[in-house]
Amino acid sequence: MHLVPPVSRDRIISQFPKWYTPEACLQFKEHFHAQVRTACQWSTGTLGLKISKVVVVGDLYVGKTSLINRFCKDNFDRDYKATIGVDFEIERFEIIGVPYNLQIWDTAGQEKFKCIASAYYRGAEVIITVFDLADIRTLDHTKQWLEDALKENEPDSSFVFLVGTKKDLVSDAVCERTELDAIRFANEMQAEYWSVSAKTGENVKQFFSRVAALAFEQSVIKELENSAGHMAQIGTGNLIKLEKNVMEIPEGNTQISLGCC
Numbered sequence: 001m002h003l004v005p006p007v008s009r010d011r012i013i014s015q016f017p018k019w020y021t022p023e024a025c026l027q028f029k030e031h032f033h034a035q036v037r038t039a040c041q042w043s044t045g046t047l048g049l050k051i052s053k054v055v056v057v058g059d060l061y062v063g064k065t066s067l068i069n070r071f072c073k074d075n076f077d078r079d080y081k082a083t084i085g086v087d088f089e090i091e092r093f094e095i096i097g098v099p100y101n102l103q104i105w106d107t108a109g110q111e112k113f114k115c116i117a118s119a120y121y122r123g124a125e126v127i128i129t130v131f132d133l134a135d136i137r138t139l140d141h142t143k144q145w146l147e148d149a150l151k152e153n154e155p156d157s158s159f160v161f162l163v164g165t166k167k168d169l170v171s172d173a174v175c176e177r178t179e180l181d182a183i184r185f186a187n188e189m190q191a192e193y194w195s196v197s198a199k200t201g202e203n204v205k206q207f208f209s210r211v212a213a214l215a216f217e218q219s220v221i222k223e224l225e226n227s228a229g230h231m232a233q234i235g236t237g238n239l240i241k242l243e244k245n246v247m248e249i250p251e252g253n254t255q256i257s258l259g260c261c
């Protein structure tokens with residue numbers, strides 16, 4: 001029998017992680033939705049794994065692989081090794097007591113690999129669009145990267161993040177100036193904005209915790225809506241039994257409109 005090791009402490013999320021800046025933030029909430037918390041409390045402890053797909057896109061050399069490696073392996077390589085096509089990592093979390101995985105797809109920024117990479121955009125619950133804070137031209141290209149990724153997905157089905165990397169390479173003044181432009185872009189892209197450094201690790205854990213919490217909550221809400229208040233299936237093959245009157249959700253309501261938490 002294979003025993004699955006426990007999720008590491010820094011992947012256990014019990015409070016809703018905070019945004020980076022209120023000027024480009026997807027949700028201002030500070031707590032998990034009350035109904036989501038209730039549903040998760042009812043889980044039996046024998047849940048299968050729930051998984052969300054995350055796709056990371058952006059120009060070559062902006063630091064996509066480094067960002068993922070800092071988070072998943074806690075390392076940083078100064079040498080550039082171009083990603084060829086795509087690669088992925090699976091990162092385990094436990095969110096308000098429920099096991100949860102992010103499948104993080106790292107794609108190549110080089111033009112010659114774009115057609116391979118774009119084949120993996122489909123079904124992304126989260127799209128992370130990356131640029132280099134030390135190379136402002138890469139910010140200009142983020143809208144095109146996002147457009148290409150959105151084309152492969154249902155409208156309004158993905159959370160979008162805009163991430164400026166290599167924060168350690170720019171002064172605070174340059175970072176602040178670039179952030180003004182980036183926040184404008186983020187608002188136009190309906191994205192949440194973050195500045196990070198894979199080299200120092202600044203904001204990397206906070207960023208991915210935020211990604212995981214938003215994607216987790218969204219997927220639970222979708223399943224509660226689909227279950228129409230009888231039996232919510234959280235993840236493949238795992239059942240969360242719910243009191244009918246507790247979980248009733250108005251029909252056709254796709255917004256998060258379950259009352260304030």
Ligand SMILES: Nc1nc2c(ncn2[C@@H]2O[C@H](COP(=O)(O)OP(=O)(O)OP(=O)(O)O)[C@@H](O)[C@H]2O)c(=O)[nH]1
Nearest residue numbers: 060061062063064065066078080083109166198199
């Ligand atoms: N100083 C600094 N360098 C970084 C940072 N992130 C990445 N780099 C460097 O930037 C270069 C490119 O990083 P990668 O992560 O390989 O870039 P990529 O976006 O994955 O590139 P492609 O795979 O070709 O699309 C490497 O030499 C990294 O060491 C950072 O936060 N700070």
Ligand SMILES: [Mg+2]
Nearest residue numbers: 064065082083
């Ligand atoms: Mg790469």
